Structures are given as C-alpha cells and as structure tokens.
Amino acid sequence: MSERVLVVGGGGREHALAWKLAQSPQVQQVLVAPGNAGTANCGKISNSEVSVSNHAILAQFCKDHHVGLVVVGPEAPLAAGMVDDLTAAGVPCFGPSAKAAQLEASKSFAKAFMERHGIPTARYGSFTDPQEACSYIRSADFPALVVKASGLAAGKGVIVARDQAEACQAVMDIMKDGAFGSAGETVVVEELLEGEEVSCLCFSDGTSVAPMPPAQDHKRLEDGDVGPNTGGMGAYCPTPQVSPELLQQIRDTVLQKTVDGMREEGTPYMGVLYAGLMLTNQGPKVLEFNCRFGDPECQVGLAVAPTSR
Numbered sequence: 001m002s003e004r005v006l007v008v009g010g011g012g013r014e015h016a017l018a019w020k021l022a023q024s025p026q027v028q029q030v031l032v033a034p035g036n037a038g039t040a041n042c043g044k045i046s047n048s049e050v051s052v053s054n055h056a057i058l059a060q061f062c063k064d065h066h067v068g069l070v071v072v073g074p075e076a077p078l079a080a081g082m083v084d085d086l087t088a089a090g091v092p093c094f095g096p097s098a099k100a101a102q103l104e105a106s107k108s109f110a111k112a113f114m115e116r117h118g119i120p121t122a123r124y125g126s127f128t129d130p131q132e133a134c135s136y137i138r139s140a141d142f143p144a145l146v147v148k149a150s151g152l153a154a155g156k157g158v159i160v161a162r163d164q165a166e167a168c169q170a171v172m173d174i175m176k177d178g179a180f181g182s183a184g185e186t187v188v189v190e191e192l193l194e195g196e197e198v199s200c201l202c203f204s205d206g207t208s209v210a211p212m213p214p215a216q217d218h219k220r221l222e223d224g225d226v227g228p229n230t231g232g233m234g235a236y237c238p239t240p241q242v243s244p245e246l247l248q249q250i251r252d253t254v255l256q257k258t259v260d261g262m263r264e265e266g267t268p269y270m271g272v273l274y275a276g277l278m279l280t281n282q283g284p285k286v287l288e289f290n291c292r293f294g295d296p297e298c299q300v301g302l303a304v305a306p307t308s309r
C-alpha cells in the first residue's frame with residue numbers, strides 16, 4: 001500500500017474519503033484535487049492544484065510526487081476514462097474503467113444490461129426519437145411514469161410525471177429543448193416504482209462483492225417529501241429498512257449478478273458499485289446504478305466503517 005494517496009474530487013464525499021484514508025497508519029499523506037476548504041491543510045490532508053482534466057499531466061504528477069494510489073470520487077472523471085489512462089501510465093487507481101462506468105453514464109446501457117441479465121428493475125423503453133418516446137408513453141399501461149435523460153446530469157435528469165401529458169412534456173424539454181444538454185439525446189421512460197428507496201453499495205474486484213452497510217438518503221425537497229428530486233441532501237447508515245436477509249437477497253440478485261454480467265461481457269467492474277433500489281412489494285428493484293461512492297451516503301458510511309490497519 002502506498003504512503004501518499006491522491007483523492008480526485010472536491011465535495012463532502014471526497015473529504016470523507018480523505019479523512020478515512022488518513023486514519024490508516026499505512027498512509028502518510030492524502031492529497032485532494034481540487035479539494036475544498038475542509039480538506040485544505042487538515043493534519044495529513046492537503047489540497048493539490050494539479051489538473052485532473054488532463055490525465056497525462058495527472059499521471060506525470062503522480063509519478064513525480066510518488067503517489068501510490070489514486071481514488072476517484074465523482075462519476076465524470078470515471079466516465080471520461082481516468083482509471084484507464086492512469087492505469088495505462090502505471091499509476092494504481094481505484095475505480096471502474098470508462099466502459100464499466102457506463103452502468104452510471106448511460107441509463108440506456110444500464111437498463112439493457114439489466115434486461116440481458118435478469119436483474120430486477122422497472123419496465124422501460126429507451127428512445128432517441130421524441131415522437132417514439134411519446135407514442136410509448138401514450139400506449140404504456142403503467143399508472144405513472146418517470147422520464148430520464150440517459151447520460152450524466154448530476155442527479156437532476158429524472159422527471160417523475162403525474163400523467164402522460166407531463167411525461168410527454170418532459171420528453172420534449174429534454175430532447176427538443178436540451179434541458180440536460182447532450183445527456184438527453186437518449187431518454188429512458190420507465191414505470192414509476194413505489195416503496196422505500198435505499199442505497200446498497202459494495203466493493204468489487206471484478207469477481208466478488210463486499211457489501212457496505214445499506215444507507216438511505218433524503219432525495220426530495222421540502223417537508224413531507226413533496227418537492228422535486230435532488231441528488232441527496234442528507235443520509236443515514238445503516239438503515240433498518242434493509243434486514244440482513246434482504247441485504248443477502250440484494251447481494252445475490254443485484255450486486256453479484258451485475259459484477260458477474262460485466263465480467264462475462266468483457267468489461268469487468270472494479271471499484272465501488274452503488275445500486276439505488278426501490279423496495280417494492282414485489283421485492284427490491286434497481287432504480288439506478290452509480291459507479292462510485294454515493295454523496296452523502298459515503299459521509300455516513302465511512303463514519304461507521306472500521307479503521308483500516
């Protein structure tokens with residue numbers, strides 16, 4: 001294990017990661033790029049100004065400064081191939097490859113993947129043509145619909161529609177008016193699932209999975225959960241919504257199946273796999289995959305995690 005670790009990102013999640021890594025006696029220093037005010041000069045932790053958008057510069061920096069491990073926080077650099085590029089340059093890096101990160105970066109890919117592997121999720125359609133999306137909406141027999149920009153939209157590209165007209169309007173906003181830019185060139189339309197929403201994350205080496213304690217985050221704005229969805233405004237962990245038996249079921253039917261499927265398809269999944277799940281009365285169903293630690297789930301998850309040796 002390395003003595004100097006570099007964490008990529010600048011949010012609360014990256015602060016939590018740096019804080020936890022700094023507790024290891026094997027870690028001498030944690031750099032955070034770009035970091036934030038909380039990670040500036042805090043014991044073993046300090047910020048770095050190295051460019052994280054230019055992977056060649058970042059790789060050279062890591063070599064020059066004897067960084068033995070890079071831990072990537074957010075999804076965008078993972079989807080942009082940071083792990084592929086740093087690994088190719090000989091810099092050990094924690095996180096999935098760009099191809100594996102498609103599980104988050106393309107909802108259309110994730111839905112088709114789940115369909116191929118029998119992983120429980122909402123019924124759906126995926127469209128690049130707005131008229132076809134609206135025809136699907138008008139013919140769907142689901143009581144309510146959710147419209148999603150397929151690409152990365154910082155947790156904001158999902159519209160829960162009350163009726164077909166609202167769903168079609170969402171399609172137009174996303175595909176014609178570019179509400180989420182190129183992330184909305186493909187849309188996924190799916191049935192609304194009801195139940196408690198939980199976040200089940202695991203570590204994977206590409207073959208096996210090691211689940212973390214399940215968490216719940218607070219998604220909707222306003223008291224009584226009546227406002228629009230957010231990326232998550234607070235979290236707690238572990239959640240009693242997920243019993244040990246249910247976690248075992250989620251491990252078998254979602255997490256392990258996903259890792260097995262990715263390996264079988266030649267895109268092994270290494271890093272943190274995050275399954276956002278709805279606990280429906282037909283069992284847990286996947287709402288989304290993320291290719292990284294959740295934020296804010298990471299902040300509470302690492303607070304209850306044992307300290308590494």
Ligand code: AMP
Nearest residue numbers: 122146158191192193219229276287288
């Ligand atoms: P996603 O980015 O796909 O996870 O969607 C963001 C949020 O929208 C989720 O965390 C859920 O709160 C909500 N959501 C997404 N898909 C559905 C669905 N099929 N039914 C109900 N809520 C959903």
Ligand code: GLY
Nearest residue numbers: 231232294295296
């Ligand atoms: N808290 C939700 C997420 O990290 O995507």
